[in-house]
Amino acid sequence: MSVSQPVVASPGAVARFLSRWYFVVTIISFGFFAWVPFVHAAVRLGRKPLYVRAVVFAAAAVAMGVLLSLAPTDAKGKVVGAAGNLLTTAALILGIVLIVVGCIQQGRLRREILRQVPGERLDGPDPALAAALAARQRRTEARKLATEDPLIARDLRVGRPDLPRNYDDGGLVDLNSAPAEVIASVCGLDAATAQVIVEVRAAAGGFAAVDDVFTAVPVAAWDRVRDRAVVLPR
Incomplete structure (x- = not known):
């Protein structure tokens, strides 16, 4: 119901x-x-x-x-x-x-x-700003779903804009599963930084939190990553 x-x-x-x-x-x-x-x-x-x-x-x-x-x-x-x-x-x-x-x-x-x-x-209301605020709200809801029920979040393909899906997560990317080029595009990172994230992910067996990637990300990009990234259990 x-x-x-x-x-x-x-x-x-x-x-x-x-x-x-x-x-x-x-x-x-x-x-x-x-x-x-x-x-x-x-x-x-x-x-x-x-x-x-x-x-x-x-x-x-x-x-x-x-x-x-x-x-x-x-x-x-x-x-x-x-x-x-x-x-x-x-x-x-x-x-x-x-x-x-x-x-x-x-x-x-x-x-x-x-x-x-x-x-x-x-x-x-300004259409562009209203859409941006609505997308931010959807990201917040998707993150909450990923925390409370990661299995459902994975089934809905939260953070995987590269895969076919019906759920709108507001523009998130899963740092634990998305390809380097998708991470780079969504988080506004250069290709080399995104590739380092993928390599660190593979070596560590996945990230436990978004902040775990900051050793490989420039400080200037931290806010963008926090705004757009999510980590789902592997």
Whole structure:
């Protein structure tokens, strides 16, 4: 029986969803709380001028409240008289201005915040980076499988891109079984270094861990090897 895997939202998806509250707060409050998103953006972006902008919007909201409070009303709270209508209309216009101007400026700030999220572009996730991150995740899962159930990993041909297979391990190479040319290609090594790895493997009867090959690999290539290599029991 298969067990469904939990769906984890990407950081970009979460950021896009959460940043929409800027518009919700501004519109629902009819501009009274349009200053709040600017405070949030100032914190996220580290830009002090945004605090000034927040103060301007807050002052405008206070002015709108003052206009409404000055409008004369009858016993039932209904605005009366030409002065009341004028003050109410002025507050209404100011509220609309706060909503329109606020949403326009908040939209720009929202895009700036999304740029801070890895893998995000203005038009959504960067395809190349998203694919690279997905491949890294698959490598992590394949390594876990190789550790927990090496027999299944071997049957799935984890780390053997040179053999026919259906399992996607994200681009791993098994240092204990792959040919020298495959090790060189996947790990970005020169042919001579890959051949030394194969010779050391044969002499030692296999590697117990990826780090065992570092005696034959230049230090500059260690991170690439750690990222792409796996060792399955022989």
